[in-house]
Amino acid sequence: MSIIQVKGGGGGGAVGLERTSFVGARVPPEIRAMIKPLSKLDQTAFKKILKGKLINSLIANFIQDLQDLQIPEGFHEDLVAMVVGPKRPVIDSFLENRRPRLPSLENLSWRTDVAISTGVLNRVLVRGVTMEMTLSDGSIKDFEMTVSKFQELRFHVASVLGEMEKLEKHSILKIKD
Amino acid sequence: MSVSLFTASASIKKAVMLINDMDVNRFPLLLSRILQKLHLKEERTFSEEEEEKLQAAFGFSSNDLDLVLETLEFILQQAAYHTAKPAVLSEQLKQLEMKEDKVEKIVEAWTNGARNLVQKLKERTVHPNQLEEVKWRLNLQMAQASQSKVKRPNALFQLGVRNDSTGKKENIRLEFTHEELYEFYNQLETIQKQLDSLS
Numbered sequence: 001m002s003i004i005q006v007k008g009g010g011g012g013g014a015v016g017l018e019r020t021s022f023v024g025a026r027v028p029p030e031i032r033a034m035i036k037p038l039s040k041l042d043q044t045a046f047k048k049i050l051k052g053k054l055i056n057s058l059i060a061n062f063i064q065d066l067q068d069l070q071i072p073e074g075f076h077e078d079l080v081a082m083v084v085g086p087k088r089p090v091i092d093s094f095l096e097n098r099r100p101r102l103p104s105l106e107n108l109s110w111r112t113d114v115a116i117s118t119g120v121l122n123r124v125l126v127r128g129v130t131m132e133m134t135l136s137d138g139s140i141k142d143f144e145m146t147v148s149k150f151q152e153l154r155f156h157v158a159s160v161l162g163e164m165e166k167l168e169k170h171s172i173l174k175i176k177d
Numbered sequence: 178m179s180v181s182l183f184t185a186s187a188s189i190k191k192a193v194m195l196i197n198d199m200d201v202n203r204f205p206l207l208l209s210r211i212l213q214k215l216h217l218k219e220e221r222t223f224s225e226e227e228e229e230k231l232q233a234a235f236g237f238s239s240n241d242l243d244l245v246l247e248t249l250e251f252i253l254q255q256a257a258y259h260t261a262k263p264a265v266l267s268e269q270l271k272q273l274e275m276k277e278d279k280v281e282k283i284v285e286a287w288t289n290g291a292r293n294l295v296q297k298l299k300e301r302t303v304h305p306n307q308l309e310e311v312k313w314r315l316n317l318q319m320a321q322a323s324q325s326k327v328k329r330p331n332a333l334f335q336l337g338v339r340n341d342s343t344g345k346k347e348n349i350r351l352e353f354t355h356e357e358l359y360e361f362y363n364q365l366e367t368i369q370k371q372l373d374s375l376s
Contacts, residue, residue: 025355049218099321102333102352108364112371120216121298122258127375129368130304141349143306143338147372153336154365156311160332162361163315164355167330 025168059084103135181268184256187271192248197276199235199245204279208286211249216259216297222246251284253294256287260295263288302341309346310337332358334366 021027038046059080066076082088109132115124129150132142145153183189204367214222223231223246232242264285270280310335318329336349353361 009305033301087352095324096324096329097356099318102350104353104357105351106363108361108365110216110368112368114375115299118298118301118303120258120301121260121295123260124299126299127372129372131308133351135349135351136356139305141347142336142337143308144302144304145308146216146300149308149311150365150372151367153308153311154362154369155324156313156334157358157362157365160313160315160334161355161358164330164332164358167315167317168355 025165103137103139105133106136107134108132109134180259182259182261182266183252183273185273186312190246192226193235193273195241195245195250196279197274200281201278201282203234203283205286208249208253208283209290212253212286212290215250215253215294216301218301222250247351252283252285257291257294257298260291261287262332269368304335305341305343305348307341308336309339311335312337323335330355 029052047053052122062083063076067073068071071079082091111130113128113130115126115128118124128144129147130142130144132140134140180351211222212228214220227237228242231237232239234244235242237245252270255261256310266287267284271277275283313335314333316331316333318327320327332353333354334351336351337346338349339346
């Protein structure tokens with residue numbers, strides 16, 4: 001069988017994809033609304049706001065709990081820094097990776113073909129897509145599909161992506177913690 | 178100058194002689210069954226029982242029947258391989274010294290069944306595993322053992338892949354976060370662009 005091949009591959013991880021901002025996939029309207037007035041604020045006023053609201057509401061409870069556990073005062077500042085400081089996203093992604101889940105798609109290698117001729121048919125000229133998926137559990141799955149099946153797959157992925165975005169916009173903000 | 182579909186080998190000559198003697202009334206049914214099964218890789222065209230009945234009906238020995246069936250299959254396979262025009266098929270069968278009435282029936286069966294057969298043959302692939310089915314589910318994860326208040330959307334996909342030779346179906350189950358799904362989507366878009374350039 002003679003075929004024309006076009007190969008491509010995509011790796012997992014950061015190849016070709018920007019890191020998602022800490023505010024999530026979409027900037028919440030509250031943050032967006034805050035940005036303009038923020039530029040008009042001066043340093044001292046900002047520090048007051050931070051210290052006033054933030055420390056009182058979030059951190060106060062945390063520090064109270066630390067005191068109840070009788071953790072030495074000297075360690076409080078470092079612990080608070082871990083919870084709210086720059087290292088927090090590291091903790092969050094660590095937790096995300098710890099959850100039970102089905103395998104993820106680690107790597108996708110693909111190929112588009114045109115079958116020109118086969119043993120049973122001299123002139124075929126049919127396009128196809130071949131994929132090799134390497135999953136996070138180490139298994140490798142390879143299979144082929146017709147162009148129409150590929151379109152179906154692409155349609156489903158696009159739909160789910162759209163549904164996810166809708167979900168993140170609405171439900172998440174509405175569910176009260 | 179059209180391609181020669183058949184070479185007049187000894188076995189073909191003998192088969193043609195046998196075919197010429199056949200009762201033409203039962204011929205079309207024979208041909209349509211052969212055409213129906215031609216695209217399938219492993220299946221027998223006729224069951225053993227049916228072959229015995231055919232032997233009796235046409236007065237053939239077991240070997241003669243085999244030769245006739247094989248030759249008819251071969252004729253139609255060659256016609257399919259070259260997507261032969263009916264006129265060409267007709268002429269080349271006559272060159273093999275096949276009788277007019279049989280040639281007519283074969284060409285008629287071919288003309289009626291060609292499109293369907295060629296389409297089925299086009300779909301035949303070499304790769305054993307074919308993607309048959311795509312199912313999905315969108316979830317919102319609310320919590321986990323190590324974390325409360327999660328609200329993390331994730332998508333589960335189940336790809337049904339059938340193995341042509343074993344006939345077994347495997348379900349490939351994958352999970353995607355938003356970022357992972359977005360990356361997969363981009364790859365699919367790239368593939369689509371490649372397909373577009375091939376059409």
